[in-house]
Amino acid sequence: MKRKTLVRIIICSVVILAIAYTSLPYYARQALIHWMPVIDDLETFHRHTVHHNPDNVWYWPLADKYNHYRLSSDDAHYLDSLHTVSFLVIRHDSILFESYRDGWNDTLTSNIYSATKTIVGLLAGIALDEGKIRSLDDPVSDYIPSYNKGMQAHVTLRHLLTMSGGMAWDEAYASLFSVTTHGYYGNDLYELVTGLEVVDKPGVQYSYRSGETQLLAFVIEAATGQTLSEYAEEKLWKPMQAERDAYWLLDKENGDEKAFCCFHTTARDVARFARLLLHRGNWQGRQLVSEAYMDELMRPASYLKDQWGKDSLSYYGFQTWVMNYHGTRCPYMRGMLGQYIIAIPDMDAIVVRLGRKRCDVYNREITTDITRYMDIAMKILGKA
Numbered sequence: 001m002k003r004k005t006l007v008r009i010i011i012c013s014v015v016i017l018a019i020a021y022t023s024l025p026y027y028a029r030q031a032l033i034h035w036m037p038v039i040d041d042l043e044t045f046h047r048h049t050v051h052h053n054p055d056n057v058w059y060w061p062l063a064d065k066y067n068h069y070r071l072s073s074d075d076a077h078y079l080d081s082l083h084t085v086s087f088l089v090i091r092h093d094s095i096l097f098e099s100y101r102d103g104w105n106d107t108l109t110s111n112i113y114s115a116t117k118t119i120v121g122l123l124a125g126i127a128l129d130e131g132k133i134r135s136l137d138d139p140v141s142d143y144i145p146s147y148n149k150g151m152q153a154h155v156t157l158r159h160l161l162t163m164s165g166g167m168a169w170d171e172a173y174a175s176l177f178s179v180t181t182h183g184y185y186g187n188d189l190y191e192l193v194t195g196l197e198v199v200d201k202p203g204v205q206y207s208y209r210s211g212e213t214q215l216l217a218f219v220i221e222a223a224t225g226q227t228l229s230e231y232a233e234e235k236l237w238k239p240m241q242a243e244r245d246a247y248w249l250l251d252k253e254n255g256d257e258k259a260f261c262c263f264h265t266t267a268r269d270v271a272r273f274a275r276l277l278l279h280r281g282n283w284q285g286r287q288l289v290s291e292a293y294m295d296e297l298m299r300p301a302s303y304l305k306d307q308w309g310k311d312s313l314s315y316y317g318f319q320t321w322v323m324n325y326h327g328t329r330c331p332y333m334r335g336m337l338g339q340y341i342i343a344i345p346d347m348d349a350i351v352v353r354l355g356r357k358r359c360d361v362y363n364r365e366i367t368t369d370i371t372r373y374m375d376i377a378m379k380i381l382g383k384a
Helices: 002-022 026-034 075-079 112-131 152-153 157-161 179-185 190-193 210-224 226-236 267-278 291-297 368-383
Strands: 047-050 085-093 094-100 248-249 263-265 321-325 328-335 339-344 349-355
Touching: 002 321, 002 349, 026 179, 047 075, 085 267, 085 368, 094 267, 112 157, 112 210, 112 226, 112 263, 112 267, 112 291, 112 339, 112 368, 152 321, 157 263, 179 190, 179 210, 190 210, 210 226, 210 349, 226 248, 263 368, 267 328, 267 349, 321 368, 328 368, 339 368
Parallel strands: none
Antiparallel strands: 047 248, 085 094, 085 349, 248 263, 321 328, 328 339, 339 349
């Protein structure tokens, strides 16, 4: 009798769980299946290919002292403790140091997560340079007419670029029902983002909101008549003479690019974006993005309040972070699992760190692992 009761309880529990699971929205079911985001999620989602041109590839030269530097045991342990897969230091357009760890290599692509946002910022600049975007002070509704409810009507492209658009977006990564989880695992990005209310007055205070990058991407598509992948391929990837194809993850088959998070590429190819930052939008003599726009992209939007609402913003430009490292201003790209692509203009140098985990200890707006990677890079550059 006890055994029959136990069997009934188990069956009832399974049925209840099945009913509960099937009643969840699509994005929550997907989140339960895949759980936490990982860098090698290329097969998890549908994707567009961002093609390179095999007939026009520029390869990073190796420096004369390529990989002469040997990491200290403490530094090597630190890299491994946060599951670093790629660590590159480049100076004067030559790879000085290159380390692949945890089974990784120079051909594997990683999701660079929110470092993708800088790519969207660059594409907005190109569309502006081409006149497809008339002005950064245009309201979003000029390009997406339905974005005009309440304070939505007051949001401009500049607000989106500087994360000051006031969107009701909750940047929570661990919650099953957060809007960020919905955006990452859902299949209705356009409806989600364009339907969110604006709850804070635009253009006053910076507040990191991935949804504003996604909305900016939809503006770029409306302005250019191309998908984000097509525009990036034509205006950036092929002109930057990439070594390999890249990939942009979609919300569904033939759907929309997840512009706030999900560009996939190798460590060597992602370093090209830092090179573009170093050269103020110029690639091998060709100006891909205007210098004026690049200067604003890499300059903190100090006319805004920072995320705490106390001081002027000192660390974020147009979809691009700006770090003050011991008095040196370094624009950089940053992703949630410790994807860092850093330009060091004063040294004509680049640091790339890709990995599976980041440190969660903050020093104001910056996690302390970024500083540690910079310290390691400076040792390598010093020995050069």
